[in-house]
Amino acid sequence: xxxxIQSPRHEVTEMGQEVTLRCKPISGHDYLFWYRQTxxxxxxxxxxxxxxxxxxxxxxxxxxxxxxxxxxxxSTLKIQPSEPRDSAVYFxxxxxxxxxxxxxxxxxxxxxxxxxx
Amino acid sequence: xxxVMQIPQYQHVQEGEDFTTYCNSSTxxxxxxxYKQRPGGxxxxxxxxxxxxxxxxxxxxxxxxxxxKKNSSLHITATQTTDVGTYFCAGNxxxxxxxxxxGKGTKLSVIP
Numbered sequence: 489x490x491x492x493i494q495s496p497r498h499e500v501t502e503m504g505q506e507v508t509l510r511c512k513p514i515s516g517h518d519y520l521f522w523y524r525q526t527x528x529x530x531x532x533x534x535x536x537x538x539x540x541x542x543x544x545x546x547x548x549x550x551x552x553x554x555x556x557x558x559x560x561x562x563s564t565l566k567i568q569p570s571e572p573r574d575s576a577v578y579f580x581x582x583x584x585x586x587x588x589x590x591x592x593x594x595x596x597x598x599x600x601x602x603x604x605x
Numbered sequence: 606x607x608x609v610m611q612i613p614q615y616q617h618v619q620e621g622e623d624f625t626t627y628c629n630s631s632t633x634x635x636x637x638x639x640y641k642q643r644p645g646g647x648x649x650x651x652x653x654x655x656x657x658x659x660x661x662x663x664x665x666x667x668x669x670x671x672x673x674k675k676n677s678s679l680h681i682t683a684t685q686t687t688d689v690g691t692y693f694c695a696g697n698x699x700x701x702x703x704x705x706x707x708g709k710g711t712k713l714s715v716i717p
Contacts, residue, residue, distance in 0.1 A: 519703055530709040531648070531693065544704060579647060583703070591703050593638055593650030 492597035494580050500603045506568040509600045511580030512561055518585040521594065522555055522565050525577045537563065570604045577601050607632050609696045611708030619716050624681040626711035628694035635699025637670055637677045642710070643690040684715050 493512040501507050513520045521536040535545040540557045548555070552571070557563040567574055581594040608631040618624050628637065636655045640648040652661055654670035654677060661668045667680045677694055691712045695705035 521704070523707075531707040533704055533706070536704055538703065544702075581648075586703070591636070591697055591705075593653055594640075594648075594705065595650065596647040599647050 492580055492582050492595050494578075494597035494600050496600060497598060498601045498603075500605065501570055503571055503604055504569040505604075506566065507570045507574075507602060507604075509565040509578050509580075509602070511563045511565070511597060513563070513580070513582030514595055515561065516584065517582035517595070519583040519591075520557060520563050521581045521583070522563070523579045523581065523596075525579060525599075526575075531579070534565070567602075570602075572604045575602055575604050607696065607698055607706045609694060609706050609708040611694055611711055613711055614709065615712050615714070617714045617716060618684050620686060621683050624684050624688070624713055626679050626692050626694075626713075628677045628679075628696075628708050630675045630696045630706075632675070632698060634674050634696040636697050637674075638695045638697070638705060639668060639677075639679055640693045640695060640707075641690050642693065646690075648693060681713075684713070686715050686717055689713060689715050 495510045518539050522534040524532050524534055534547045535555045536543055537557045553567055555565045577599045579596050579599045581596045583594045584592050610629045612627050638653045639651040641651055642648045652668050657674050658672045659670040665682045669678045681688055691710040693707050693710040695707045697705055
């Protein structure tokens, strides 16, 4: 398996522009997570999906952020309009369905480094 | 909400010295996971601890889960330059939640 695939690896955009980050989870994984990593705040969970359905989006910073998962093999995180404070590394991760109460480890993608100027 | 604190934030060691990072949760955890992120890389899953007082070993790495399931530690014996990176603990509260709350990590530097 190729693992979790994210694109693009790097994105530089001007303030006010729309940015779309993409993620392909590992086939068969039921859970998909979007995290943001910054030096100041560390790894923050933005939103996660179970079987393509958003379960918890309480970490989404504001209405400028939106995420979709139209099918089991694709998810997007969109920022519109982008602002310099959105600059960060955005990771997508996926995880298999659990057999009980214990969750499995996440497999992270390589991330998208977003710079908003 | 749940908070996971990790100390120290940075640790510089001479190659061959031991290293330990500590993780504390504000709430009782269902399980805890550990990840390693190399510079410029992405977090990679190392291990999961589930039982109270559990101890697991992976070669030179020893992981412990506290009796109260609110703290954990990672100990590396005789560090090597390949151990360089940031080590994160991540807690899951259970109760139907499948999300992890990550600590801010301990960045390990190994001086050859």
